[in-house]
Amino acid sequence: MATIAAVIASTHHPFYYRASTSAGANRPPFADEWVAKIESFRETLTRAEPDVLVMVGSDHFHQLWLDNMPQFLIGKAPFYDGNFYNEEREFGLPRMFLQGHEELSAYLLRAGIDAGFDLAFSNELRIDHSITCPLITLRPQADLPIVPVYTNIFAPPLPQPRRFVELGKTIRRLVEAWPSDQRVAIIGTGHLSLELGGPRQFGPHGPDPEFDRQAVEWIASADLDGALAEVSLDSLWLPGNATHGFMDFMLMMGVAGQSVQADYVDSLDLFHTMEAYFTWYPKGDSQ
């Protein structure tokens, strides 16, 4: 059976690439600290020696649109191009090219549907910054095959938070049962409190530092009961109008397992949003 080499949950900040590659007067004052934290975080994946990456993210109205909107979708393609014109324009993100892992994609689709998730699929998927940003931070050489998993945190009506958790638990169980000797890292990115296109956007901190503090606690201890008791589709509007991305963190808490303390926890209070980084090693310390 396959081995889960690492479970990683992270924010995905599209400004990291530009901040980390800029120099001189263009380099923001927080860049050095941010890069140091990312390099430390990256080491948690490198140390796990993965062969394949399951990447959980959410398309931001790039390929997926309101005329045909899936709730949960798995990419099944031999290759994935990455990033879009408007992400180059706004964030300076580079075009990327990733290899897929069709066998694992096909397995997760079949077994996931049989497990009660009527998953959509795509045989030609261009991935956006929710998946390319964690590749840039965690695996910049982009040399491993990926299986993209997209969730709808963006276009109401959304699935309930508990479905994100259940999907995470299902992905964990299915990967562990995958008849393969590969080492799989499951990586997912979301948001803490976040406001985009509203009155609380781009402040000195995230729009709701108290939510962020609580959210980091929930994630670090995979406190699914605590998070599910407090979080609802309605409540997530309150910390910021883009905070439903927290449900991707809840999915990853489901992957990590109820009350399993993360082996690595870090955060960085940036303008506009809090960054947060978590790694679990399901088999104990990596290697």
Add this chain to the structure above:
Amino acid sequence: MSKYLLDKFLYTVDRDPELVERYRNDPRGTVSWWEAERANVVLNIPEMERSTWLTFSDVEREALATHDYVTLFELGCHNFLLLTLFIALFERDYDEPLAFQREFAVRLSHWTVPYPDIST
């Protein structure tokens, strides 16, 4: 009210660099052209199979034609689409980084939660 069509306008303009410039330079003309020629094109099927029923209300058309993002927010446009496109349109006119984004926030500062419903 056609929130879906407002979002479709923002979405299809935002992903096309030529349309971004055209909408910046001639908002009323671009909206008029788009409603006549593009509003009913279903994005994933051939153009000849177009829809027959999508139009803006007068308030929606005027808000788009005047780059009035406060009204578009209040009409329930998707916040991400609205912000992303308007950054592309106007960030270049400001000297300081994020100055446009902060002005956008200030102009919406009379709003507290709940914000207008973005469901389509």
